[in-house]
Amino acid sequence: MSSYEDRDKCHFYYKIGACRHGDRCSKKHIRPTSSATVLVPNMYWKPSSDDSQTLQADFDAFFEDVYMEAARFGELQTMVVCENKNDHLNGNVYLKFSHPKEAHAAKDSFNTRWYNERPLYCEFSHVTDFREAVCRKHDVQSCERGDECNFMHVQRPSQQLLHELEQAQFCQKKQPKS
Ligand SMILES: [Zn+2]
Ligand SMILES: [Zn+2]
Structure with missing residues (x-):
């Protein structure tokens, strides 16, 4: 791809x-x-609550639900959920698989499903390198661009849950398919 073409591309959309x-x-x-x-x-x-424990519990339940569902279709390498408040990023879920074939299967299935009484809609994304997309300031302190920042403000599941989910996926893979 030549750099001339790149000038017309929207960096935000691609990154x-x-x-x-x-x-x-x-x-x-x-x-x-x-x-x-x-x-x-x-x-x-996000539920409307000021209680950080309630918020974390709600998010963990969501994260686990989606992670487990997605992992049925292949090796889920990364799951990212955004907590930005701007419309184009608010609550976005990115599911990165080890292979496009797995992503295809997940996308086809998700597009026929409902979640929390709303039909799901999903699409393929160019984002494969999340280091480029994530707002690091949001992770370490507060971001001066606030909730309207155009880089991903990642909402993190509890460490314990993430560890368990990754272990579960790893074990599942090692089991022979029946
Ligand atoms: Zn654009
Ligand atoms: Zn930010």
């Missing part, structure tokens, strides 16, 4: 998977026809 201008962006958003990453836009809705 973060979503851009605040959406379809009206003046730069190009070309949807991939295949990818190892599936994006489910606006999937997680």
